Amino acid sequence: MDDDPATEILEATYRALCEHGYADLTMKDIAAESERSKAAIHYHYDSKENLFVEFLDYLFERYTDHLTAAEDGRPRDRLFELLEVVLGETEAKPGQEFRTAMLEVKAQAPYAPAIRERLERFDEYLLDHVTETVEAGVEAGEFDESVEPGDAAEFLVTAITGAHTRRVTVDRSTEELANLLQGYIERTLLVDEKSEDAD
Amino acid sequence: MDDDPATEILEATYRALCEHGYADLTMKDIAAESERSKAAIHYHYDSKENLFVEFLDYLFERYTDHLTAAEDGRPRDRLFELLEVVLGETEAKPGQEFRTAMLEVKAQAPYAPAIRERLERFDEYLLDHVTETVEAGVEAGEFDESVEPGDAAEFLVTAITGAHTRRVTVDRSTEELANLLQGYIERTLLVDEKSEDAD
Numbered sequence: 001m002d003d004d005p006a007t008e009i010l011e012a013t014y015r016a017l018c019e020h021g022y023a024d025l026t027m028k029d030i031a032a033e034s035e036r037s038k039a040a041i042h043y044h045y046d047s048k049e050n051l052f053v054e055f056l057d058y059l060f061e062r063y064t065d066h067l068t069a070a071e072d073g074r075p076r077d078r079l080f081e082l083l084e085v086v087l088g089e090t091e092a093k094p095g096q097e098f099r100t101a102m103l104e105v106k107a108q109a110p111y112a113p114a115i116r117e118r119l120e121r122f123d124e125y126l127l128d129h130v131t132e133t134v135e136a137g138v139e140a141g142e143f144d145e146s147v148e149p150g151d152a153a154e155f156l157v158t159a160i161t162g163a164h165t166r167r168v169t170v171d172r173s174t175e176e177l178a179n180l181l182q183g184y185i186e187r188t189l190l191v192d193e194k195s196e197d198a199d
Numbered sequence: 200m201d202d203d204p205a206t207e208i209l210e211a212t213y214r215a216l217c218e219h220g221y222a223d224l225t226m227k228d229i230a231a232e233s234e235r236s237k238a239a240i241h242y243h244y245d246s247k248e249n250l251f252v253e254f255l256d257y258l259f260e261r262y263t264d265h266l267t268a269a270e271d272g273r274p275r276d277r278l279f280e281l282l283e284v285v286l287g288e289t290e291a292k293p294g295q296e297f298r299t300a301m302l303e304v305k306a307q308a309p310y311a312p313a314i315r316e317r318l319e320r321f322d323e324y325l326l327d328h329v330t331e332t333v334e335a336g337v338e339a340g341e342f343d344e345s346v347e348p349g350d351a352a353e354f355l356v357t358a359i360t361g362a363h364t365r366r367v368t369v370d371r372s373t374e375e376l377a378n379l380l381q382g383y384i385e386r387t388l389l390v391d392e393k394s395e396d397a398d
Binding site: 021023096097100101103104106107109110111116119120123124151154155157158159160161162163164165166168169170171172176177180181183184187188 | 300
């Protein structure tokens with residue numbers, strides 16, 4: 001167990017969220033997963049929303065660590081690696097309970113500005129990361145010079161978001177969708193998949 | 200006012216859902232929007248979930264009516280028209296409250312088989328509709344013969360789903376995303392945007 005009370009509470013929040021979902025989650029549920037009492041948790045966080053905002057910050061830190069881990073290699077390979085990080089389904093990845101709870105949280109965004117702000121941070125980080133990778137690919141001559149990095153990134157982030165939603169809603173494998181996105185990158189971004197003779 | 204009690208209750212459900220969201224919605228809220236008493240509503244539907252399943256069937260009927268309205272013209276134009284139907288933002292379209300409530304409902308899918316079944320029906324209908332339109336385009340020689348209609352449809356439906364989620368979560372315009380999808384169709388499906396000399 002982590003000795004830092006904040007981290008221990010956030011890890012308990014993760015477990016409680018997977019078990020109860022977001023709408024039904026109470027401070028009592030979190031206390032039940034924690035080594036700390038409900039009163040001790042209230043001492044750190046005065047409301048479920050405040051605790052949850054901290055929890056999203058904690059997830060964001062882990063998320064950016066995972067994404068920056070895929071920063072070596074050619075831009076094309078970095079994009080494929082990124083798809084694996086955000087859409088791969090392995091035992092080490094969060095399960096359906098967590099993904100479902102996060103979809104519930106997304107539906108809170110219009111009513112909870114602090115939550116929306118955090119969700120925007122995830123979206124923008126991914127968008128910037130993909131934009132920079134596509135830009136690097138265009139500069140290196142690996143991606144077609146007609147590719148507009150911002151548009152390609154917006155498109156990929158939208159498809160990645162849709163893959164997460166459909167995984168929860170209609171149980172569509174995100175890994176299969178990652179393969180389709182890889183096909184999109186090969187067909188529309190890469191120079192060597194297009195006519196090399198084009199002006 | 201519609202005299203059919205079922206339709207009147209479903210219309211009241213729509214208004215109550217926009218006002219309260221799904222998690223907090225009660226039969227009492229629906230009665231408050233209806234001409235009928237809570238007891239009369241309970242007479243028709245014995246639980247909120249059962250009422251909601253009927254509500255999704257009612258939405259599905261309207262949805263398929265809108266999509267089949269875009270069945271004339273060339274496959275390329277039908278796809279663009281479909282993007283306008285599912286992603287266009289006009290005053291006549293459901294607002295942010297409704298979209299947010301539907302995202303909440305999507306997060307219920309893993310825990311409510313009857314709701315999941317309905318959501319799958321929406322997803323499959325759109326998937327089939329796009330697949331058939333792309334198939335028609337390939338047959339007519341308008342789309343490239345190397346295009347795999349099922350894959351292109353899966354890709355477009357995933358991006359459309361992501362556009363709906365991001366509209367709620369990060370307030371990204373679905374109309375702008377529709378333009379990006381139109382660009383995708385032009386670049387990767389249409390024959391005349393690719394090298395005409397290709398084998």
